Amino acid sequence: xxxxxxxxxxxxxxxxxxxxxxxxxxxxxxxxxxxxxxxxxxxxxxxxxxxxxxxxxxxxxxxxxxxxxxxxxxxxxxxxxxxxxxxxxxxxxxxxxxxxxxxxxxxxxxxxxxxxxxxxxxxxxxxxxxxxxxxxxxxxxxxxxxxxxxxxxxxxxxxxxxxxxxxxxxxxxxxxxxxxxxxxxxxxxxxxxxxxxxxxxxxxxxxxxxxxxxxxxxxxxxxxxxxxxxxxxxxxxxxxxxxxxxxxxxxxxxxxxxxxxxxxxxxxxxxxxxxxxxxxxxxxxxxxxxxxxxxxxxxxxxxxxxxxxxxxxxxxxxxxxxxxxxxxxxxxx
Amino acid sequence: xxxxxxxxxxxxxxxxxxxxxxxxxxxxxxxxxxxxxxxxxxxxxxxxxxxxxxxxxxxxxxxxxxxxxxxxxxxxxxxxxxxxxxxxxxxxxxxxxxxxxxxxxxxxxxxxxxxxxxxxxxxxxxxxxxxxxxxxxxxxxxxxxxxxxxxxxxxxxxxxxxxxxxxxxxxxxxxxxxxxxxxxxxxxxxxxxxxxxxxxxxxxxxxxxxxxxxxxxxxxxxxxxxxxxxxxxxxxxxxxxxxxxxxxxxxxxxxxxxxxxxxxxxxxxxxxxxxxxxxxxxxxxxxxxxxxxxxxxxxxxxxxxxxxxxxxxxxxxxxxxxxxxxxxxxxxxxxxxxxxxx
Numbered sequence: 001x002x003x004x005x006x007x008x009x010x011x012x013x014x015x016x017x018x019x020x021x022x023x024x025x026x027x028x029x030x031x032x033x034x035x036x037x038x039x040x041x042x043x044x045x046x047x048x049x050x051x052x053x054x055x056x057x058x059x060x061x062x063x064x065x066x067x068x069x070x071x072x073x074x075x076x077x078x079x080x081x082x083x084x085x086x087x088x089x090x091x092x093x094x095x096x097x098x099x100x101x102x103x104x105x106x107x108x109x110x111x112x113x114x115x116x117x118x119x120x121x122x123x124x125x126x127x128x129x130x131x132x133x134x135x136x137x138x139x140x141x142x143x144x145x146x147x148x149x150x151x152x153x154x155x156x157x158x159x160x161x162x163x164x165x166x167x168x169x170x171x172x173x174x175x176x177x178x179x180x181x182x183x184x185x186x187x188x189x190x191x192x193x194x195x196x197x198x199x200x201x202x203x204x205x206x207x208x209x210x211x212x213x214x215x216x217x218x219x220x221x222x223x224x225x226x227x228x229x230x231x232x233x234x235x236x237x238x239x240x241x242x243x244x245x246x247x248x249x250x251x252x253x254x255x256x257x258x259x260x261x262x263x264x265x266x267x268x269x270x271x272x273x274x275x276x277x278x279x280x281x282x283x284x285x286x287x288x289x290x291x292x293x294x295x296x297x298x299x300x301x302x303x304x305x306x307x308x309x310x311x312x313x314x315x316x317x318x319x320x321x322x323x324x325x326x327x328x329x330x331x332x333x
Numbered sequence: 334x335x336x337x338x339x340x341x342x343x344x345x346x347x348x349x350x351x352x353x354x355x356x357x358x359x360x361x362x363x364x365x366x367x368x369x370x371x372x373x374x375x376x377x378x379x380x381x382x383x384x385x386x387x388x389x390x391x392x393x394x395x396x397x398x399x400x401x402x403x404x405x406x407x408x409x410x411x412x413x414x415x416x417x418x419x420x421x422x423x424x425x426x427x428x429x430x431x432x433x434x435x436x437x438x439x440x441x442x443x444x445x446x447x448x449x450x451x452x453x454x455x456x457x458x459x460x461x462x463x464x465x466x467x468x469x470x471x472x473x474x475x476x477x478x479x480x481x482x483x484x485x486x487x488x489x490x491x492x493x494x495x496x497x498x499x500x501x502x503x504x505x506x507x508x509x510x511x512x513x514x515x516x517x518x519x520x521x522x523x524x525x526x527x528x529x530x531x532x533x534x535x536x537x538x539x540x541x542x543x544x545x546x547x548x549x550x551x552x553x554x555x556x557x558x559x560x561x562x563x564x565x566x567x568x569x570x571x572x573x574x575x576x577x578x579x580x581x582x583x584x585x586x587x588x589x590x591x592x593x594x595x596x597x598x599x600x601x602x603x604x605x606x607x608x609x610x611x612x613x614x615x616x617x618x619x620x621x622x623x624x625x626x627x628x629x630x631x632x633x634x635x636x637x638x639x640x641x642x643x644x645x646x647x648x649x650x651x652x653x654x655x656x657x658x659x660x661x662x663x664x665x666x667x668x669x670x671x672x673x674x675x
Contacts, residue, residue: 028565036590037564043589044557156398157577159605163613171588179589244552248585250606252578254550292557299561305547 011322012271012286015315016293023297032300039179045292046185047240049285051263052270053192054233056284059267060196061229062209062276064134065123067142068237069259074149075116075241076251077158083108083245084160098162105165112245113238119145120234124227142260150253158251170246181243188239193281205229209276262291265312269319290315386639388632389438390420391431391448393475398577398604398670399523399624400449403474405671406628407447414636426521428455439463445635447628449474453522457482469638471645473631474624475522484638485645487631489622491523494652495530495575498599498620501654502571503538505597505617510570513544513562515555515579527575527601527620543569548579555582556589563590571597571617577604584615603655603669611660619655621668626650 024033031037051068058065086104088097098104119141126137174183196202207215208222216222245251264274270287272279294308390407392400404420411418421438423430431451436459438446446463450456450472460470460482469484476486502512514531517524528545535542544562548555555578563569563586572587574580580600587596597617600607610616627650634645659665 031564034564037561040557040560040564040589044553044560047553155401157581157604157606159609170585247556248552248581250581252550252552252581254578255552258549258551295554295557296561296564299544299546299558300565302544302565305558 012269012283012290012319016286016290019290019293019297023293023301027297027300032297037296037300039182041289041292041296042182042185043179044295045289046181047243048259048262048266048291049185049288050188050236050240050243051233051259052266052284052288053189053281054229054236055263055267056270056272056279056281057192057196057205057229058134058233059264059272059274060209060276060279061205061226062212063127063226063229064264065120065138065230065233066135066260067119067123067138067145068233068263069256070142070144070146070149071116071119071234071237072240072244072256072259073251073253074119074145075112075238076244076255077149077153077253078115079108079112079238079241079245080158080161080251082111083162083165084158087160087162090160093160093162096163098164101162101164104162109242112241113235116238116241117231117235120231120237121227123234124230127230128223128226138260146253153251153253155253157253161245161249161251163249165246166249170243170249181247184239184243188236189281189285196281201225206277209273209278211277263288265316266291268323269315271319271323273323274320287319385415385417386444387417387419387441388445388447388635389441389443390418390628391434391438391446392420392422393426393431393449393451393521399602399622400474402670403449403624403628406625407473407632408628410629410632410636414632416632416636418632426451428452431456432459435459435463439466439468443468444639446470447473447631447635450477450522451475453478469635471631471635473627476647480647485634486647487627487634488647488649489523489624489627490649490651491526491622492530492533493649494601494620494622495527495532496534497652497654498527498531498573498601499534499538499540501618501620502573502597502599503540505599506540506570508539509541511541511543511566511568512571512573513546513566513569514542514573514575515546515548515559515562515583516573516575517579518547518549524575531573531575540571548582550578552578552582552585555579556586559583559586560590563587563592563596569596571599573599573601575601577602577607580607580610580616580619584610588615605670608655608660608669611655611657614657617656620652621655621665622652623650623668624670625668 055065083104084093086107087093087101088099092099123138123141126132126141127134169180173179196205204215204220204225207218207220208225212222244255266287267284268274269290270283272283291312294311298305298308388411390404392404408418421434423434428451446468448470457477457479460477464470464482472483472486474488476488477483514528516528519525543566546558546562548558559582572583574583580598583598587593587598593615599618599620600616601620603619603621607616607619611619630648637643638645653665653668655665
């Protein structure tokens with residue numbers, strides 16, 4: 001079984017450090033290189049990072065999920081609707097008064113996670129039971145899920161999210177220092193990191209991507225494992241949905257449309273192979289930070305916004321090329 | 334056994350390979366699925382020569398509250414006139430899909446079409462073709478460059494609205510300070526016009542225009558951009574946004590930076606969450622066009638034409654400014670976009 005390699009982690013980390021260094025030099029002092037800007041960058045990257053953790057597992061195991069943006073939107077609609085409906089009557093909400101706030105928030109979060117996991121299960125069953133290639137299965141569910149969310153909301157942002165959810169959680173910080181979105185992204189990343197690198201579950205994930213048949217013969221329940229990966233990725237969409245509703249106090253149908261491709265790009269930039277079997281969460285962390293760093297740096301430099309897309313594309317190409325070179329080198333030995 | 338398009342270890346190098354040919358077919362299927370529309374039959378409406386006449390509206394976007402309010406206005410008027418009204422939106426926003434949609438709608442021989450032209454030049458030829466079949470077209474929101482390609486147009490003057498935004502910002506800031514813009518990626522005529530008006534309007538003021546940024550629709554991305562702009566200009570005094578999502582994203586970023594009392598946001602559109610931000614003082618003003626009026630005007634023009642051939646006058650509707658002071662004034666609040674109803 002090919003082990004994850006350290007080379008691309010180091011390469012991509014060096015690249016991130018180089019980008020940060022360049023931006024720090026060319027921007028006015030105290031703008032790009034400052035604690036508060038680091039906080040903004042992490043806040044922007046936090047949602048992508050959470051989704052990318054799920055995609056890392058899926059790609060390593062030989063799966064794929066193009067529906068994560070749509071599942072996030074659908075879950076966000078569920079969270080916003082449930083929270084708005086349970087917190088109080090429309091008249092009370094109009095006065096910003098919410099008698100059942102605690103219950104509403106708890107139930108809404110649970111519903112959001114369950115719905116996300118549920119759509120993940122649908123993806124898993126389509127890929128495993130019906131044997132539809134995940135590329136197609138999740139492309140289709142992505143369209144279906146987004147379509148259903150649009151039909152449900154009539155295409156409009158969901159209103160009446162209780163304001164305290166935004167003021168205390170969405171804008172709130174742990175110990176008044178670190179925004180909750182960043183804390184949650186860090187916890188999720190840590191958990192996925194440990195599971196992937198230290199547990200039997202992580203080992204099985206690598207084994208499946210490296211050689212599915214061998215993993216099956218070695219006794220791994222590959223079908224159940226793959227379904228679980230999709231369920232987990234769906235649940236992560238639920239978490240992102242909760243964070244999204246908390247930050248913006250609404251569920252926007254038009255957000256997250258590019259999430260699936262952004263997450264795949266981040267994961268691949270981080271050294272995970274698109275062909276399965278190799279990858280690490282540490283690389284994914286770096287890969288998910290790069291777009292947010294480029295965005296912040298380019299805006300502060302007053303560079304034309306479109307250059308950010310160009311830069312991310314170039315980084316992606318370089319990362320995949322390095323990956324291909326490594327695979328070829330491996331096959332020669 | 335294999336559920337991943339891989340049966341043998343030797344084929345493990347490229348699981349994607351087999352899925353590629355299926356991609357085109359599937360993308361097509363999703364596009365078809367994603368295409369959207371709605372109908373409302375008006376069988377119960379009585380009398381009038383318009384009764385039972387079929388009109389179809391082509392919409393640019395099925396999500397933007399601005400367009401949904403436009404449909405709502407048209408639909409209400411159509412019901413009053415006794416039209417059989419339906420609307421369609423293309424699954425992707427490009428000239429090719431709008432042309433295709435227009436042709437397939439025209440093939441069903443409606444009595445009239447109301448549409449927003451996605452491109453002022455490229456849509457001329459396909460629209461002329463439909464007009465030549467005897468189906469009258471009225472453009473709403475976005476017109477074409479050649480007046481003979483449609484019967485009339487009802488637009489909302491986006492440039493004037495953009496100039497109004499600049500004047501409003503000037504008033505809010507007392508004539509001085511640094512201002513920035515965050516809005517929709519250029520290439521859509523309605524939002525482009527607002528930006529152009531804002532740029533022109535600013536020249537008449539003493540405000541310093543320091544940053545102009547664009548993003549697509551994602552709220553997180555928008556908030557990230559505005560956060561960086563706030564970082565770059567610690568003394569920024571105002572931000573103008575040219576549609577709903579940047580208004581929401583900018584308000585979030587300004588709040589997160591703890592600068593709600595220093596940075597005035599002049600937003601655009603009047604979706605319910607924007608109105609809520611205005612009520613709470615997190616947005617200083619909203620520039621509101623009148624999409625509902627636009628929709629109903631287009632339908633009543635079409636009704637008059639179908640009745641006795643009256644050629645409608647093209648009009649351009651103005652915009653209103655909502656602030657915390659006039660938020661309860663019915664003359665203003667009447668233009669807040671309707672939530673959740675078609």
